[in-house]
Amino acid sequence: MNGMHYNGFGAWCAAYAFLNTINTTEITPAMYELLSGVPFGLKHNGNHKFKILTPFIEPCFMVEDTARLLGYCSEHWCFGDAAQAVQFMSGFMPGQRIMIGPVDMGWLGYLPQNMLYKAQSHYIAIEKRSQNHYSVIDSECVLGYDCTEEMLCGIFSVDQIPEAGNAINIWRFEKAADKPVKEKDYHEAILYKAHQNLVRAEKEGQGSHAVMACDAFLADKDMRQWGMGIYHEVNYMIQRKELAVRYQTDLIEQQIEILCAIRKQALACETIDHALFRCFADCEYELAYKIY
Numbered sequence: 001m002n003g004m005h006y007n008g009f010g011a012w013c014a015a016y017a018f019l020n021t022i023n024t025t026e027i028t029p030a031m032y033e034l035l036s037g038v039p040f041g042l043k044h045n046g047n048h049k050f051k052i053l054t055p056f057i058e059p060c061f062m063v064e065d066t067a068r069l070l071g072y073c074s075e076h077w078c079f080g081d082a083a084q085a086v087q088f089m090s091g092f093m094p095g096q097r098i099m100i101g102p103v104d105m106g107w108l109g110y111l112p113q114n115m116l117y118k119a120q121s122h123y124i125a126i127e128k129r130s131q132n133h134y135s136v137i138d139s140e141c142v143l144g145y146d147c148t149e150e151m152l153c154g155i156f157s158v159d160q161i162p163e164a165g166n167a168i169n170i171w172r173f174e175k176a177a178d179k180p181v182k183e184k185d186y187h188e189a190i191l192y193k194a195h196q197n198l199v200r201a202e203k204e205g206q207g208s209h210a211v212m213a214c215d216a217f218l219a220d221k222d223m224r225q226w227g228m229g230i231y232h233e234v235n236y237m238i239q240r241k242e243l244a245v246r247y248q249t250d251l252i253e254q255q256i257e258i259l260c261a262i263r264k265q266a267l268a269c270e271t272i273d274h275a276l277f278r279c280f281a282d283c284e285y286e287l288a289y290k291i292y
Helices: 013-022 029-036 063-069 082-089 149-153 183-203 208-218 223-247 249-267 274-288
Strands: 072-079 097-104 121-130 133-138 142-147 168-175
Touching: 013 029, 013 063, 013 097, 013 121, 013 133, 013 168, 029 063, 029 183, 029 223, 063 072, 063 168, 072 082, 082 149, 082 168, 142 149, 183 208, 183 223, 183 274, 208 223, 208 274, 223 249, 249 274
Parallel strands: none
Antiparallel strands: 072 168, 097 121, 097 168, 121 133, 133 142
16 A cells, blocks of 8 residues: 655645545645645634634645646545445445545544544545455555445544535546646746735735734633644644745745744743734735735
């Protein structure tokens, strides 16, 4: 069983799920993540504990476009429940792989202490091995978890994952006849997507506005209850900002420094300095109009 597991403070699970589905190491997870445009732009959703400050464009909306840039055509299916999705997968030939997500990470019972991740979105690859025999390939160091169809039906839930659209999303990929974007053109493609996402976020009242909305949202929250959640959310932002830093060094490095200060206060369960959010928002706005 070949698979790629999460390595270091880099790309997120959607990148690994895609690469584990096409079964290649020729493309780096970081390059997939950057070409998707997901590290650029922010949004706020106070109705979801894992969405108070997250990417403006969710990974699931960029799968087909990013695959095309990398030279793959996609087939995408949506199913109303896990049983329908697994029934569809039963028709696959042995050796076929699919990408599935976003699903609720808290339902993935093969992960240690999976309930700690309840309502967190996640992406995985699945390979059909034989009749009623599948392997889950998960970048969280699970590169061949054997499952029956019944077991698969019990680990897929999207009820608390709004970007899933109340559906189990499945993708299958094949090499496209058209040539992929050349590696020498990746830089230009990434800058174009970065500018597009950052400006669109500002125009739709997200981006820098989302940062200030997050600040207002946290103003009356007890940091003894919210501190660890903010700590992890900020880690995720730093993770993506570090991928993006080469495309606007000064501004993004400044943002990373601010996020590290916010993270330190959150970990100590201290009230977060509002000036940090304002400074971060100013950088996010400036970034939108400087990056391209």
